[in-house]
Amino acid sequence: MSVLWVLGAGQLGAMLKQAATPLGVDVRPVDIESTDTLALGPTDIVTAEREEWPDTVATKQLATHSNFVNLATFPQLADRLTQKQWLDRLELATAPWFSVEADSTAAKAHEILGERVLMKRRRGGYDGKGQYWLKQSESIEIPEEWKGQAIAEQAINFDEEVSLVGVRGKNGETHFYPLTLNLHINGILYASISPLERLKPLQSKAEAMLSKLMDALDYVGVMAMECFRIGDDLLINELAPRVHNSGHWTQAGASVCQFENHVRAVTGMPLAPANVKNQSMMINLIGIDVDYQWLNIKGLELYWYKKDVRPGRKVGHLNFCCDDLSVLQSALSTLNLPDPYPEAFTWLSKNLPQK
Template sequence: MSVLWVLGAGQLGAMLKQAGTPLGIDVRPVDIESTETLPLAPTDIVTAEREEWPETVATKQLATHSNFVNLATFPQLADRLTQKQWLDRLELATAPWFPVESDSTATHAYEMLGDRVLMKRRRGGYDGKGQYWLKQSEGSEIPEDWKGQAIAEQAINFDEEVSLVGVRGKNGDTHFYPLTLNLHINGILYASISPLERLQPLQAKAEQMLSKLMDALDYVGVMAMECFRVGDDLLINELAPRVHNSGHWTQAGASVCQFENHVRAVTGLPLAPAEVKNQSIMVNLIGIDLDYNWLNLQGLELYWYKKEVRLGRKVGHLNFCSGNSSTLQKALEELNLPNPYPEALTWLKKNLPII
């Protein structure tokens, strides 16, 4: 088996390595700042844990390898302008938008999109960063340094935020996990729940949307589609051509997790539909210290990223999977986390179905 190199050595790369080990696949995440000469063989395969990267010694070696899967896709989806253009071209529903040009004005934005407009930097800006609100009631204007560097979107009064994680093989076969319900606080994902029977009526629609996109891009591997649910409609908010935070629950709750599915797909191994084991919830650990007392909670699985703890930084996550709702509710009651976690834990308790 050839080596599978991962451009990027963050937590996603580490979890891809963990998923590849039982399959006998040598997965090697590479720090983008590495200056070493990598022993790349012609038959090796390259994937990435991130949408874009700077030009460094390491990334130049990996990005010029002939077996870099989806290399042409990354720049198209990393730029929100070309990402939106793909959605429009494929007639996939998304929030009304327009590119912020050098001569764009707030007046034009309000005329086109209403009295609340969200500007997003074309590149980067995840976890609530790289965003700027235009509010007509406050007389907001477009900052000069945002012109030509952003898109403007209509503010959507959504009912819920959901995501779909799917995988596509080299032969075009696709498999999907159940829709996941997500809670963001200050633009950062704090908690997820899957599966939910009440989201099942939207599953086929979501799968058709993501399939259409992956087929058009001839994409191979795992992709995540974040959506706003507005009644019975789905509007695509963001796309991630990689394994995704909202799919972390699959590590505990599915027979094949998103990380293994991605490894299988990019290396050409057989894909199979993942069997969902039980009710799952995921809690992101944001800027808080490691506490091994969490391991006392029944049904808990801890993933710690071994990062320096900083405000707003994702440093780990907790997975819970059980066929007993009282077990999950009890774990949430006993999970002691600082603000703003009480909001997230209350949201989880409210949305957990009775099993």
């Protein structure tokens, strides 16, 4: 079996390695700042846990390997301008937008997109970073450093945020996980729930949208599509050509998790439709220290990333999967975490199916 190299050595790389171990696949995540000369073989395979990377000794070696799966896709989706252009080209619904250029003005942005406009950096920016609001009532102008470096989107008054995680094989075979309901606080994903019976009517529509994109890109592996739900319609907000935070619940809640299906896809193994086990929920651990007493809570599964704890940094997550909804509700009432977690727990309790 060839080695599967992962460009990036964060938590996603670690979870890919964990999922690949039972399959006998040797996964080697590589720090993007590494100065080591990697022992890449000609039949080895390269994937990535991130959309873009700096130009370093390690990344140069990996990014020039002939078996880097989806190499051409990353620059197209990492840049929000070309990502939006792909969505428009494929006639996939997204928020009205335009490219912020040297002559762009806030007045023109409001004329085109309305009273509230969100600017996003074309590159980078995640967990609420790389964003700048233009609100007509505040008479804010576009900063010079944003011109030519951003897109502007119409603010969407959405009902909910949902995501779809799918996997596509080299032969075009696709499988999808159930739609996931997500809660973001200050731009950071705090909690997810899946599956939900009430989201099932949107499943086929979401699958058709993501399939159209993956087929057009001839994409291989796991991709995530984050959407705004507005009534019975979906607008694509962001795309991630990799395993995704909103799919972490599949580690506990599905017969084959997103990480294993990604490994299968990029190495050419048979894919597997995921059988959903029970009701799942996921809670991100953000800027808080690990407490191993959490393991006393029934149904809780801890994933700790071994990162330095800093405000706003994802340092782990908790998965729950159970057919007894009272166990999930009990876990929410037992966990004692600082603000804004009470808001997240209330949201989870409200959106979990009722008995």
